[in-house]
Amino acid sequence: MAVRLPRLGRRRALLSAGAGALALALLLWWLLPMGGDESPRGRVTFATGVPTGVYETYGKMLRRDLARDLPGLHVTLQHSKGSPDNVRRLAEGRATFAIAASDAVAAYQEQGGVHADRLRACARLYDDYMQLVVAKGSKVRSARDLKGLRVGVGEDDSGVQLIAKSLLKAAGLDMDRDVHAVRKGIDQMPALLKAGKLDAFFWSGGLPTTAVRTLAHDFPIRLVQLGDLIGPLHRQGGVTRYYRAASVPADAYEDMGQQDAIKTIAVPNLLVTTDRVDPALAEAVTRTVIENRDRIGVKVHAAQKVDLRTAIFTDPLDLHAGAARYYRSVKP
Structure with a gap:
């Protein structure tokens, strides 16, 4: 025999079901890309350097291009003392990406720095x-x-x-x-x-x-x-x-x-991150770095040296899985 809900009970059930459906729709709207756009979204921190240095200028130009290429990504620049400071910030989880010179990365590894094994590279940039x-x-x-x-x-x-x-x-x-x-x-x-x-x-x-x-x-x-x-x-x-x-x-x-x-x-110099970063994000950031070389180079002349053929040589670091995926996708 069918159970008949009281009028008030049925109304509450319908309202609850509607509220649940709305909550599910909002959750899916947040988690799933709209209109086929699968670009990364969220907040990332980019450790640069002193305000009048090249790292800082490069960071500003890259943030501009990331805003265009990845509109769902909010990039915050973080001043630092330079490469050794940047490497430590990355390893400790206080930054998402940074520019750091190869010698500073190697020094951190050789000194047994905390989480040194988690450091990864996206690209070799300029000297x-x-x-x-x-x-x-x-x-x-x-x-x-x-x-x-x-x-x-x-x-x-x-x-x-x-x-x-x-x-x-x-x-x-x-x-x-x-x-x-x-x-x-x-x-x-x-x-x-x-x-x-x-x-x-x-x-x-x-x-x-x-x-x-x-x-x-x-x-x-x-x-x-x-x-x-x-x-x-x-x-x-x-x-x-x-x-x-x-x-x-x-x-x-x-x-x-x-x-x-x-x-x-x-x-x-290397663009450095860690293995904590999602491959899709690392791939997208690497793509922006390589494809916007000339745009960034208008203000940062050294950036004109960024080259697809040498970007993969990131000793002493392995390439991030997402960066490696990008380079495979553009390999002739």
Whole structure:
């Protein structure tokens, strides 16, 4: 025999069923893509660097292009001290993506950093060039001439300081004993040099770096060659294997009036993430990085060096599964 619900009971049942259907519809609307759009959505954090550095400018340009390519993704930029700081933020889960130099990644791994095994790469980007900046009238002609001088070596936990310490050692100098090390970032070192409070400063960045270019426009400076240090640098072993001989083109900073290229060292930069990141998100971000190289390169000239043929060489990190999927999809 059929059970007849009281009129009020039937009404409540219908209302409950309707409310349940509405809740289910809202849940499906949130979880499932609409109109076939399967692009990632949500919030991600991108660790960059100091405000006047190339990492920061690159991050801003990439955020612009991600907003266009992945409208459901909200990207927050996070200032940092540089590569070592960025690697730690990623490993500890405080950032989703970051730019970091290969030597800083390798150093974190070799030091047994927390969750170092979870780090993954999306792409090899462009190279950072080590730049030793002095006033044009300075007597400094090589890193060996820095003994006893006030030298900007970058902030603690920065990629600049990581390389500067090794370069000074290659020149026979101890950063803590043989020079007056000033631990400031690129956002402060140019002003200190201009004010006569520094004799020289090291900087590692893409070419050209805005802060150095601005200083060259306002104050007579030049770059000091570092090419003679590549041999003793490599003999130190460890992460120095990621440094290669390179040259800063004479026209990298037009206001310097350099006549010749300056021999120096360079280190590759990587777009880094962790294995916690969903493959679909890593794939989409990698696609935006590669496909928008020229757009980003308008503001970040170094980004024009991003190349599909070299992007997969991300030593010391394995490619993220999502990034690898992207590269397979565009393989000729």
